[in-house]
Amino acid sequence: MFTTKELALIEDEIRAEEITAKTMNWCAAHCNDDELRSLIEHMAESHQKNIIQISTYLNQAKLQ
Structure with missing residues (x-):
């Protein structure tokens, strides 16, 4: 089980990954090269995968 502080830190990390992915997608949409x-889109996908991995880990830990 996680402490309240640990949960807050994990949730902060998820939010940071979400903001980074959205920013990368915005940048890619405005890129002419x-x-x-393509590189920026790949980076955004990587951050989106991080969100899924962290969320999955968090959900599994809550079930235990």
Whole structure:
């Protein structure tokens, strides 16, 4: 089980990953260079995967 502080830190990390992914998607949408846009989109996907992994871990830990 997590302490209240640990849960708050995990939730903060999820929010940070969400903000970063949204920012990366915004940047990609406004990028004119195809290669750079692809790189930024890949980075955004990576942050979105982090959100899923952290959320999955958190949900599994809550069930135990």
